Amino acid sequence: MKRKILVGNWKMNKTMKEAIEFANALKDKSIEVEKENIILGIAPSYLCLPIVQKLGGSLITYAQNVHYEESGAFTGEVSIPMLEEIGVSASLIGHSERRTYFKETNETCNLKLKALEKHDMNAIYCVGETLKEYEEDKTKSVIKKQVLKGLEGLSEEYISELTIAYEPVWSIGTGKNASKEIASDICKYIVDVIADKYGDEVASGVYVLYGGSVKPNNIKEYLDDEHIDGALVGGASLKPESFIEMIENIRG
Numbered sequence: 001m002k003r004k005i006l007v008g009n010w011k012m013n014k015t016m017k018e019a020i021e022f023a024n025a026l027k028d029k030s031i032e033v034e035k036e037n038i039i040l041g042i043a044p045s046y047l048c049l050p051i052v053q054k055l056g057g058s059l060i061t062y063a064q065n066v067h068y069e070e071s072g073a074f075t076g077e078v079s080i081p082m083l084e085e086i087g088v089s090a091s092l093i094g095h096s097e098r099r100t101y102f103k104e105t106n107e108t109c110n111l112k113l114k115a116l117e118k119h120d121m122n123a124i125y126c127v128g129e130t131l132k133e134y135e136e137d138k139t140k141s142v143i144k145k146q147v148l149k150g151l152e153g154l155s156e157e158y159i160s161e162l163t164i165a166y167e168p169v170w171s172i173g174t175g176k177n178a179s180k181e182i183a184s185d186i187c188k189y190i191v192d193v194i195a196d197k198y199g200d201e202v203a204s205g206v207y208v209l210y211g212g213s214v215k216p217n218n219i220k221e222y223l224d225d226e227h228i229d230g231a232l233v234g235g236a237s238l239k240p241e242s243f244i245e246m247i248e249n250i251r252g
Ligand code: PGA
Pocket: 009, 167, 171, 172, 173, 174, 175, 211, 212, 213, 214, 232, 233, 234, 235, 236
């Protein structure tokens, strides 16, 4: 049976002091659920990564982004070896805010995923359609392209351990979460696309998360669905009480 995954994406929120408060509040809970079938993670800012890593008990820490080069003249960027050295073992890739504001493409996401594979680091690869694409009924063609281009050239072994997050852009931070039916249909579709290209065995290992206005009051509905293995949560992951409420709701 697959474990359930709950990852909080803090985006550009929380000072170091606030991150320390959160990690301290979550520590015991993260250790408590470790024995259960739940994996908890947080993607803080680069600055807060080491402290959340140190204080967060069994919380997995994710970078929000990486550069695909090992080092060099890329002002403002952070490389995989830098993250590796502080014990970070995974990163989000291709979040829609990175795609929109920082012009990331399926091709750059692919380079980043390949670089992570080279370093044996996991990823949560984010995909999702815009409101316009959704309204034009292009969701599945957009998702298929994002998945196939993003995964191009990765080994089947790496793909079989990958986590993919379906985050419709129109549902992120808007309070307009996708219905469980839509989320379930697209999460299943992602696995089908991978199965068609790489075979059932590879596809069966992939975890697919839903993200977009997930809150304590709706998380269980998503995670009870057989095609949704977890949630990537922005706004509702910022307060420890709300994060703990989500954990409790998926436990029960
Ligand atoms: P949200 O963000 O939960 O605030 O909608 C989700 C995300 O961006 O991963």
